[in-house]
Amino acid sequence: MLQPLLFAFLFFAFVAARQARLAAAGHAPHHYMNRFKIAKRQSGDANTPLMLTNWCPDSVWPAIDSQGGTGPSNTGFELASGDNQTEYVSSDWQGRVWGRTNCTFSGHGGGSACTTGDCGGLEACQGPGAPPATLAEFTLNGGQQQTFYDLSLVDGYNLPMAIVMLPNSNTDLTTLDPSTTNPSCVASAGNLAPPTFNPYTNSQQFLGTDSNSPLPFDTKITAATISQWCPWDLQVTPPSKPANGAYPYPDTKIPRPAFDPCYSACAKYNTDAYCCTGTADERGKCSPNYYSKAAKQVCPDAYSYAYDDQDSTFVQPTGGGFQMIFCPGGRSTDIIGRKGVGVIEHT
Ligand SMILES: *[C@@H]1O[C@H](CO)[C@@H](O)[C@H](O)[C@H]1NC(C)=O
Numbered sequence: 186m187l188q189p190l191l192f193a194f195l196f197f198a199f200v201a202a203r204q205a206r207l208a209a210a211g212h213a214p215h216h217y218m219n220r221f222k223i224a225k226r227q228s229g230d231a232n233t234p235l236m237l238t239n240w241c242p243d244s245v246w247p248a249i250d251s252q253g254g255t256g257p258s259n260t261g262f263e264l265a266s267g268d269n270q271t272e273y274v275s276s277d278w279q280g281r282v283w284g285r286t287n288c289t290f291s292g293h294g295g296g297s298a299c300t301t302g303d304c305g306g307l308e309a310c311q312g313p314g315a316p317p318a319t320l321a322e323f324t325l326n327g328g329q330q331q332t333f334y335d336l337s338l339v340d341g342y343n344l345p346m347a348i349v350m351l352p353n354s355n356t357d358l359t360t361l362d363p364s365t366t367n368p369s370c371v372a373s374a375g376n377l378a379p380p381t382f383n384p385y386t387n388s389q390q391f392l393g394t395d396s397n398s399p400l401p402f403d404t405k406i407t408a409a410t411i412s413q414w415c416p417w418d419l420q421v422t423p424p425s426k427p428a429n430g431a432y433p434y435p436d437t438k439i440p441r442p443a444f445d446p447c448y449s450a451c452a453k454y455n456t457d458a459y460c461c462t463g464t465a466d467e468r469g470k471c472s473p474n475y476y477s478k479a480a481k482q483v484c485p486d487a488y489s490y491a492y493d494d495q496d497s498t499f500v501q502p503t504g505g506g507f508q509m510i511f512c513p514g515g516r517s518t519d520i521i522g523r524k525g526v527g528v529i530e531h532t
């Protein structure tokens with residue numbers, strides 16, 4: 186009798202201590218991005234690097250939207266396959282980064298210029314993009330000298346993406362184990378390596394890690410399941426059955442395209458229950474929906490719905506920069522699942 190009780194007590198104490206730490210850091214139990222109010226500025230010390238790297242076989246058009254601090258000089262541009270480009274933001278910057286696909290800016294007639302992630306048809310974005318898009322979100326200084334960041338599928342998924350923390354010679358950060366700071370989300374068939382994936386043979390590095398600090402990768406997703414994860418009704422372009430033209434619902438036998446962007450249930454239906462808004466805007470009143478459950482399976486370290494913050498927000502001392510890699514390859518990381526939720530809080 187004693188043991189389960191003791192365990193329950195320890196677990197409760199752990200959760201309570203964690204809540205207290207998060208609250209002390211100004212980290213209310215909700216998507217942290219909504220809780221920090223950081224004023225936007227036009228100019229400031231923009232010396233924190235955001236490196237955008239494209240390992241996709243096609244061009245990606247990265248976009249950067251600022252909610253606070255000083256944004257980069259270039260908020261959207263073409264990044265050819267294999268290229269990288271570094272933009273600089275202020276050390277208190279808050280915002281998001283995503284990749285746009287299939288863009289044509291000249292002569293698109295004023296509507297959308299990109300298939301996914303479009304921002305009003307502009308090349309240099311002046312606001313957030315259209316869902317679905319995989320996001321990297323940052324609050325570089327959320328108070329008490331702490332940086333908060335995450336990968337988010339809350340607005341849907343378009344491209345595989347990884348975040349590699351750049352310590353910037355900051356000793357608070359160079360000492361962190363990189364296998365706990367660099368999450369990756371790979372949910373596209375063409376970009377997924379087999380479950381036995383090991384990038385560390387021959388002393389190679391991968392996403393800022395090596396065999397001394399190997400990233401824990403998901404081992405359950407297969408090539409067959411990855412192409413089916415997006416719920417049928419949330420696909421941007423669901424394939425139609427050859428010959429009869431009607432949408433079968435759902436039909437697992439119909440092959441899907443390799444590039445299969447996926448709306449979140451919130452982005453597609455915009456209901457309080459799916460978006461955790463209105464009467465569902467409270468912890469315990471908003472549960473993971475069919476989309477967020479599927480998203481969490483393919484990308485365990487990413488936000489899947491608005492109250493997923495306990496499992497998805499990386500916290501560390503300020504001073505770091507970040508590299509965003511589109512189509513990192515390999516497999517999704519499962520840092521939190523395999524190492525415990527505490528490892529992503531470097532406080
Ligand atoms: C970025 O691109 C430049 C040239 O395009 C290359 O020399 C450099 O190694 C690249 N850096 C990274 C981190 O990929």
Ligand SMILES: *[C@@H]1O[C@H](CO)[C@@H](O)[C@H](O)[C@H]1NC(C)=O
Pocket residue numbers: 241243244286287300444
């Ligand atoms: C759209 O972009 C995706 C991802 O970059 C790519 O796989 C696909 O081939 C592109 N489609 C077209 C029609 O260019």
